[in-house]
Amino acid sequence: MITEKISRPTLLLDKEKCLRNIERMVEKTNRNELALRPHFKTHQSHEVGRWFRNYGVQAITVSSVRMAAYFAADGWEDITIAFPHNVHESEKVAELAEKIQLQIVVENTASLTYLSEYLKHDLSVFIKADLGYHRTGLEIEQKDQIDAILELIEEHDYFQFKGFLAHAGDSYDARSTTGIMEIHERSLAKAKAFRKAYQADYPEMIISYGDTPCCSAAEHFEGIDELRPGNFVFYDLSQWHIGSCSLDQIAVAMACPVVAKHPERGEAVVYGGGVHFSKDRATNEQEETYYGLLVEPLEEGWNIMESAPIMKSLSQEHGIIKAETEWVEQLEIGQIVFVLPVHSCMTADIMKEYLCLDGSWIRDVMHLH
Amino acid sequence: MITEKISRPTLLLDKEKCLRNIERMVEKTNRNELALRPHFKTHQSHEVGRWFRNYGVQAITVSSVRMAAYFAADGWEDITIAFPHNVHESEKVAELAEKIQLQIVVENTASLTYLSEYLKHDLSVFIKADLGYHRTGLEIEQKDQIDAILELIEEHDYFQFKGFLAHAGDSYDARSTTGIMEIHERSLAKAKAFRKAYQADYPEMIISYGDTPCCSAAEHFEGIDELRPGNFVFYDLSQWHIGSCSLDQIAVAMACPVVAKHPERGEAVVYGGGVHFSKDRATNEQEETYYGLLVEPLEEGWNIMESAPIMKSLSQEHGIIKAETEWVEQLEIGQIVFVLPVHSCMTADIMKEYLCLDGSWIRDVMHLH
Numbered sequence: 001m002i003t004e005k006i007s008r009p010t011l012l013l014d015k016e017k018c019l020r021n022i023e024r025m026v027e028k029t030n031r032n033e034l035a036l037r038p039h040f041k042t043h044q045s046h047e048v049g050r051w052f053r054n055y056g057v058q059a060i061t062v063s064s065v066r067m068a069a070y071f072a073a074d075g076w077e078d079i080t081i082a083f084p085h086n087v088h089e090s091e092k093v094a095e096l097a098e099k100i101q102l103q104i105v106v107e108n109t110a111s112l113t114y115l116s117e118y119l120k121h122d123l124s125v126f127i128k129a130d131l132g133y134h135r136t137g138l139e140i141e142q143k144d145q146i147d148a149i150l151e152l153i154e155e156h157d158y159f160q161f162k163g164f165l166a167h168a169g170d171s172y173d174a175r176s177t178t179g180i181m182e183i184h185e186r187s188l189a190k191a192k193a194f195r196k197a198y199q200a201d202y203p204e205m206i207i208s209y210g211d212t213p214c215c216s217a218a219e220h221f222e223g224i225d226e227l228r229p230g231n232f233v234f235y236d237l238s239q240w241h242i243g244s245c246s247l248d249q250i251a252v253a254m255a256c257p258v259v260a261k262h263p264e265r266g267e268a269v270v271y272g273g274g275v276h277f278s279k280d281r282a283t284n285e286q287e288e289t290y291y292g293l294l295v296e297p298l299e300e301g302w303n304i305m306e307s308a309p310i311m312k313s314l315s316q317e318h319g320i321i322k323a324e325t326e327w328v329e330q331l332e333i334g335q336i337v338f339v340l341p342v343h344s345c346m347t348a349d350i351m352k353e354y355l356c357l358d359g360s361w362i363r364d365v366m367h368l369h
Numbered sequence: 370m371i372t373e374k375i376s377r378p379t380l381l382l383d384k385e386k387c388l389r390n391i392e393r394m395v396e397k398t399n400r401n402e403l404a405l406r407p408h409f410k411t412h413q414s415h416e417v418g419r420w421f422r423n424y425g426v427q428a429i430t431v432s433s434v435r436m437a438a439y440f441a442a443d444g445w446e447d448i449t450i451a452f453p454h455n456v457h458e459s460e461k462v463a464e465l466a467e468k469i470q471l472q473i474v475v476e477n478t479a480s481l482t483y484l485s486e487y488l489k490h491d492l493s494v495f496i497k498a499d500l501g502y503h504r505t506g507l508e509i510e511q512k513d514q515i516d517a518i519l520e521l522i523e524e525h526d527y528f529q530f531k532g533f534l535a536h537a538g539d540s541y542d543a544r545s546t547t548g549i550m551e552i553h554e555r556s557l558a559k560a561k562a563f564r565k566a567y568q569a570d571y572p573e574m575i576i577s578y579g580d581t582p583c584c585s586a587a588e589h590f591e592g593i594d595e596l597r598p599g600n601f602v603f604y605d606l607s608q609w610h611i612g613s614c615s616l617d618q619i620a621v622a623m624a625c626p627v628v629a630k631h632p633e634r635g636e637a638v639v640y641g642g643g644v645h646f647s648k649d650r651a652t653n654e655q656e657e658t659y660y661g662l663l664v665e666p667l668e669e670g671w672n673i674m675e676s677a678p679i680m681k682s683l684s685q686e687h688g689i690i691k692a693e694t695e696w697v698e699q700l701e702i703g704q705i706v707f708v709l710p711v712h713s714c715m716t717a718d719i720m721k722e723y724l725c726l727d728g729s730w731i732r733d734v735m736h737l738h
Contacts, residue, residue: 318505369644
């Protein structure tokens with residue numbers, strides 16, 4: 001029983017579920033003749049990265065220059081940094097471009113101007129396309145700004161225009177597959193406008209498309225060349241609420257020791273708080289804000305429970321479980337409970353190590369951002 | 370200018386403000402003839418810990434066994450672990466009790482029963498008193514449970530009853546000094562009931578009292594022997610909203626490079642997201658949810674701004690600033706902005722390093738929980 005290995009808050013990883021999540025996405029991209037360039041910011045681990053390699057994945061996405069260097073060190077030779085270029089890291093980007101096939105993302109000319117001072121090797125440049133999420137990127141109507149960037153790319157020997165990179169992050173507001181599909185269709189239509197406007201001049205350009213909800217729920221991706229989902233490797237309660245996955249597909253759970261019982265108010269206290277889970281929250285069908293959902297520990301893994309207790313609040317180290325009085329009464333002090341996290345990317349980022357169900361540890365996780 | 374040292378999201382520490390925060394609390398406890406046992410979970414740094422030592426502080430509070438070991442390694446010889454004892458760490462607690470004066474906190478007999486199997490040295494035991502916060506602890510009415518713990522302590526040679534440890538955490542719901550004081554007075558009255566019930570039998574017992582809001586706002590602490598605030602070392606926007614501090618007393622700020630500008634929608638994007646700030650949020654007077662407040666960078670430190678822009682949302686690495694169009698327009702790509710965090714404990718816990726205003730780094734921060 002894996003619980004025997006646990007004495008403190010521990011992030012469990014069900015490798016089988018994780019591999020199925022990877023395999024499903026690999027098969028979908030193969031069926032659709034799309035490139036898959038998974039985002040590694042979710043797991044941040046060399047070992048989990050190699051699981052992708054075993055499925056034939058050769059190219060990856062990361063969210064920082066440090067993360068690019070971290071995975072380049074494990075043999076990844078084709079990396080996209082999917083974050084608007086930070087001019088203060090121009091020198092490091094230039095160094096990395098010397099070693100691997102590197103793509104960066106920009107949405108203004110200023111960042112390229114800085115970079116050009118350091119560059120001594122080819123560097124592929126994506127322009128960030130805003131398909132309606134309005135976090136970063138340029139809309140198709142901002143033609144002057146797009147053209148100014150393209151002009152700068154043309155002028156400079158080392159810059160190569162790679163295409164448009166988009167992230168339909170408004171899919172995170174969906175609460176059903178239908179909701180996701182509406183955003184997906186709208187985003188595809190907008191992506192098509194980018195292709196229409198620029199393909200004649202740049203026949204080699206690609207359109208890269210991200211976000212776990214659309215990549216999970218949709219079956220067709222007309223006009224898209226590459227998918228960059230990340231969270232799907234583990235999924236989580238947020239993705240379940242959005243409609244991207246079932247509870248059974250969530251591949252990580254926090255294991256926490258019970259330290260106090262308060263059956264009179266239907267609560268138990270576990271060792272496991274904000275410094276373990278992160279403070280991301282979700283809202284359930286009863287309109288309760290919550291931070292995790294309890295699952296039943298099994299010999300190998302866990303089972304989804306009916307009317308499962310929830311993690312109703314988190315302090316720095318305390319997690320407060322809300323449950324029926326009877327459920328709290330049967331708990332024993334020291335018992336290990338399993339909790340599905342709301343946002344696996346943030347939980348994994350904080351925990352920085354995984355305990356697999358076979359008892360092995362994965363500790364090759366990037367430490368400082 | 371400190372900004373010249375910054376190329377990535379960086380947690381700035383204004384040592385002078387921090388020292389004044391420490392000094393103010395030291396003076397208050399001295400005036401009131403109270404012991405001060407500051408909680409070190411906020412800064413988690415050996416060096417910041419030594420600043421306390423320079424003010425004569427000898428005893429500290431931590432939130433985990435690992436944190437106790439981390440500070441014991443830097444010469445702290447009197448440590449309270451203010452978290453309900455996790456039975457799986459009984460052996461480690463017993464080992465630590467051999468080396469230093471250690472206090473643990475319990476609220477049930479089960480945890481002591483486990484511990485007694487490992488103990489070979491004296492260990493002081495606090496019973497957690499619930500003064501109305503209802504997170505952990507026993508209420509004065511739960512006499513049978515309190516007496517059962519006391520009986521177990523009496524039976525066992527190595528256990529010493531230290532007293533009652535309380536945390537009036539409901540003060541975090543206050544939104545004014547008056548609000549804090551209401552909770553403080555109610556908590557003091559409840560603490561008095563514990564003293565009245567048990568002092569005759571345990572004349573040496575103490576009452577330990579925590580929480581930054583009450584310790585910051587109150588001037589008198591009748592019936593209390595020891596204060597254990599933690600967050601006050603840095604303060605943050607949450608404490609400002611509660612009424613514990615002024616904005617000027619906040620001693621930490623995140624420094625983040627601007628990576629994108631969207632003046633047309635009054636937004637700028639900085640490099641600095643949930644993996645840097647944590648996802649703790651606050652609500653301002655305009656009823657907006659927000660994740661940070663911008664301050665004006667100075668040659669040394671920062672200035673509070675009138676109608677300051679806010680950090681309106683955080684993704685994993687992106688921070689989205691909401692501001693007037695004109696303010697966004699004058700920003701330059703690569704410019705470093707300073708942002709007060711909502712919850713300094715969580716931000717410091719994630720960042721794990723501080724840049725002081727004199728350009729020196731503090732990197733001796735505990736890494737894994």
